[in-house]
Amino acid sequence: MNNTFSASISKEFETDILVIGSGSAGSTAAIAAAKSKYKVTIAERYGFPGGTSTQMLDTFYGFFTPGDTPKKIVGGIPDLVVNRLNKTGNIFLRPNTYGAGTGVNYNPERLKQVWDNLLTESGVEIFYHSTLVGVEAIGEINKCIFFHKGLGFFMIKAKRVIDASGDADFCRWANLPFEKAGEKEPAQSMTTTFRMCNVNLQKFAEAGGKKMLKQKMKASVESGKHPLPRKEGSAHEMCQPKCISTVAVKVTDKDALDINQLTEAEKEGRRQAFLFEDFFREEVPGYEDAKIIGVSHQIGVRETRRVYGHYRLTREDFMEARQFKDQILLCGAPIEDHRKSATGESETFWQYVPKSGIYGVPYGTIVPKESDTVWVVGRCFSATHDAHASCRSMAQTMSMGQAAGLAAVQSLEEDSNAINIDVQKTRNKLLELGGIVEIPKNEADTSRNGWANNF
Ligand SMILES: Cc1cc2nc3c(=O)[nH]c(=O)nc-3n(C[C@H](O)[C@H](O)[C@H](O)COP(=O)(O)OP(=O)(O)OC[C@H]3O[C@@H](n4cnc5c(N)ncnc54)[C@H](O)[C@@H]3O)c2cc1C
Structure with missing residues (x-):
């Protein structure tokens, strides 16, 4: 734990649920959590929301499975985001040109405003320009230290924390276990768009x-x-x-x-x-x-820290197209590993999900080990290098976010540790939101929530 800031804290804030990082995972988590009686705060180091989704990209992958008969396997708040973009004519579907399946192409500048609006309308307290730089305590009350150039160091005390920083910064400062990309397999390359x-x-x-x-x-x-x-x-x-x-x-x-x-x-x-x-x-x-x-506002970073959660998604789960009783989202995206070949040349390695072409992502992948009041979502969730190379598309990171937001609320309602909540109840809440947690059985299911037919 980092205790060196106490003397210089200029201000303290309190919240029930604190989301760190307003990327696709964090923003979705905050919007989901705010559908409750609890106070939700989001803190973001930049002056705009969206992270990778707005500062460098323009295509959501992962809503649809690749192949000739695409299935829509993501829904809920991610649909809301797409519908909002659609209302202002800032979206179109891009056919499967690069192998990752049908892409949902959007205007990233408009997406910044859509995230702003959805967060604000949901009642989320937003702190932009606020960087997490330390953690003083975790547990019943998590004491998080941020830096803002006007305030200097300030503290947010939160009963629950969702680490959506992409780099697992909260988990790092709180000494929760993680694997650093590059330790076992070469880390994926970076890209300025x-x-x-x-x-x-x-x-x-x-x-x-x-x-x-x-x-x-x-x-x-x-x-x-x-x-x-x-x-x-x-x-x-x-x-x-x-x-x-x-x-x-x-x-x-x-x-x-x-x-x-x-x-x-x-x-x-x-x-x-x-x-x-x-x-x-x-x-x-x-x-x-x-x-x-x-x-792009900064170079695109595909992976840094991957936290060790109560479950770790693996290549075997991908290869077996495994389904889990406690799965909270689906993924059909291929492993897309940007790396160097044996001869030192740049290559992108592709591998598609065999069998049904869809695997499930269990709840334990978003709950870090050695913590009771913390979730980790987005590109720092609990997965091996290969599994992560598949499950990092933004439809999946948004799905992780909405599950974590609902789970954090539930843990407050049930006065329960993160890992001990009734996950079937979370899954039901996801379904109520329009989320998809089981493989759609027929074509009618694949167009649920309708938006795919609108443009
Ligand atoms: C080059 C590249 C191309 C890709 N192409 C696609 C694509 O076409 N389609 C697709 O679906 N996916 C694509 N991906 C994958 C996908 O974009 C990412 O996996 C996903 O956006 C990660 O979302 P996230 O919310 O977990 O993290 P991020 O989007 O990285 O969000 C993390 C947020 O936390 C903030 N933050 C970080 N540290 C702190 C801190 N200490 N304090 C406060 N805030 C902090 C950041 O500023 C950021 O806003 C691509 C990724 C890369 C890098």
Whole structure:
């Protein structure tokens, strides 16, 4: 436990349920928890919500299973988010171009406002620009220390905590056990995303579209004319007209938790983004007059800490398409592991869920060991490297969030430890919200909640 801040705490706040991090997992957790009589607070280090969902991406994967007969396997608050985006025309479905299944493409700037609105309407107390920097106590009352540049160090005391920081920062400061990515298998690479405007999409399509782009990338790398880090990558249309979002940068062998290495990674990510800009403008028909209009707020980090929970999702669970009595969400996403090949080249390793193509994620994966009042959701939940490489899409991180939000409320109502709550009751509450916890049996089930038919 970190006790060094006591002397300099400028202010104290109290809440029932504290969510740390307002990414897709944290925001959903707070919205779910706020459907109760309890006070819910969310604290976020940046000045906007959404984390990876808004600061660098524009496509929700994981709502649908990949393949020819996609099933919709996520619902509830994630549907609400999609419906809100749909109302303002900030969404479209993207067919299965890159292997991860049908993507739900959105305008990330509008999503910031949707998260803002949903949190505010739910009555969540929001602290932006507030970074968790220490934990003084865990248990009946969790004492969390934050830093805000106006307030200095301040404390939030909470009866329950949901760690949605992506990096498991609460668990780290509270000395709860975790595996650091890279300890056992190589950590996944990092990616700075960038967006280009003024692309002539018709000219691009007429010149051969994505197939042509791949050939040009390969030729440019092989000839040495443009030393791109990869021979492939996603460059896809955005909601904003004539704009393309690109997930192609690849920064390997850097530890995102090391200050010097992360600094180098940020610089390298931007360097590569502008290599791509040169390549697109010089080689790809339709991009002659295009320019980068935005680079992700920070480099995208796929994994850092994975907490040890009461259950650890494994490759075997994935390979067996296992179902669990206490499962709180479903996943059909492939393992998508961005890594180096044996020869040192960048590659993306894909593996699809066999058998039914869908596995269940049990409740124990979001409850850290050695704690009674804490949950961990999103990209730091309890999973091995491989299982995590499948279960990290945003439809799944949102589903973890909504389950944790409901579970935290229930543990207060039942005056129970996180792991001892009646999980069947949580599952029923998830169903009431529109969540999906069992494999849909027929086609009618796959279109429940309707939104998929609307656009
Ligand atoms: C390059 C890349 C491409 C991807 N592509 C896709 C894709 O196309 N589709 C898809 O569905 N998934 C994709 N993923 C995976 C998915 O985006 C992530 O797994 C998911 O967004 C993680 O959500 P999260 O809420 O757990 O974490 P994050 O989105 O990282 O949110 C964590 C939040 O906590 C905040 N925070 C962190 N530390 C602190 C602290 N100490 N105090 C206060 N706040 C803190 C952060 O600022 C952030 O807002 C991609 C991931 C990457 C990196």
